Amino acid sequence: MSDFKLLVTGCKGRMGQAVIAAADAQGVAVGAGIDVGDSLSAALALSDCVIDFSSHHFTDELISECLKLGKSLVIGTTGHTSDELARIKEAAKTLPIVFASNFSVGVNTLFWLTRKAAELLGPDFDLEVLEMHHRLKKDSPSGTARTLVEILADVRRLEYDSDCRHGRFGDVGARTPKEIGVHAIRGGDVVGDHTVVFANVGERVELTHKASSRDTFAGGAVRAARWLHGKPAGLYDMQDVLGLK
Numbered sequence: 001m002s003d004f005k006l007l008v009t010g011c012k013g014r015m016g017q018a019v020i021a022a023a024d025a026q027g028v029a030v031g032a033g034i035d036v037g038d039s040l041s042a043a044l045a046l047s048d049c050v051i052d053f054s055s056h057h058f059t060d061e062l063i064s065e066c067l068k069l070g071k072s073l074v075i076g077t078t079g080h081t082s083d084e085l086a087r088i089k090e091a092a093k094t095l096p097i098v099f100a101s102n103f104s105v106g107v108n109t110l111f112w113l114t115r116k117a118a119e120l121l122g123p124d125f126d127l128e129v130l131e132m133h134h135r136l137k138k139d140s141p142s143g144t145a146r147t148l149v150e151i152l153a154d155v156r157r158l159e160y161d162s163d164c165r166h167g168r169f170g171d172v173g174a175r176t177p178k179e180i181g182v183h184a185i186r187g188g189d190v191v192g193d194h195t196v197v198f199a200n201v202g203e204r205v206e207l208t209h210k211a212s213s214r215d216t217f218a219g220g221a222v223r224a225a226r227w228l229h230g231k232p233a234g235l236y237d238m239q240d241v242l243g244l245k
């Protein structure tokens with residue numbers, strides 16, 4: 001077993017359960033797990049690093065307690081507000097934090113390919129991102145779709161907040177070359193599908209990733225916790241963990 005112990009927050013949820021199984025498979029000890037109504041401070045005292053797949057509403061409290069006790073954090077939860085994102089960035093000046101909208105090797109390769117394709121295809125190609133998830137997913141668009149749009153916006157020198165177009169309804173007029181469309185589909189038990197469309201007149205390129213198991217995210221999050229152990233304070237992502245930077 002590992003020389004450090006994990007606290008799994010959101011331990012009764014789909015991802016929490018998958019993380020506990022992945023920790024066991026990778027020989028990493030789980031010191032505690034908490035869900036709604038459990039004491040965070042008591043559980044933190046039993047652990048060295050938190051893996052969080054709960055709710056973004058919990059992020060403020062989680063970060064405050066981790067700062068008090070000096071615990072490192074792997075954050076997989078998505079759907080944060082800009083204030084919550086700012087809080088994570090600020091905390092990473094003091095704590096080592098891996099924050100990733102997606103922990104799978106395949107999706108992180110998709111991130112890399114998306115940047116390359118956007119650079120190679122250039123501004124004549126219209127950019128759209130499609131994502132599909134199970135019917136119970138609460139936030140929209142997915143954190144992964146958001147990351148894909150951020151990568152595209154970075155290459156095109158656009159801004160997520162002003163240039164991202166969430167779906168289309170009614171008399172919206174023709175598409176502008178600047179906008180990046182993002183569309184969220186919900187249904188069934190889909191673990192997570194993402195497609196980036198690069199469309200020009202006469203041709204179209206599509207990059208697609210489909211996850212068929214949560215184990216890929218959970219295994220990646222445990223891998224991130226192992227990588228983070230002993231690292232200095234800083235805000236890291238899965239590209240750092242996988243050495244893709």
Ligand code: NAD
Pocket residue numbers: 009010011012013014015016034035036037053054055056057058075076077078079100101102103104139143217
């Ligand atoms: P889920 O609803 O199955 O599980 C969430 C769990 O967190 C629930 O058991 C809930 O009771 C618990 N929870 C909520 N608020 C809490 C609080 N204040 N304190 C403690 N526990 C609390 O959801 P899920 O499918 O497991 O997803 C959880 C989060 O992880 C979502 O934000 C989802 O988008 C994200 N996610 C990220 C990745 C990734 O690779 N980064 C992959 C899948 C899901």
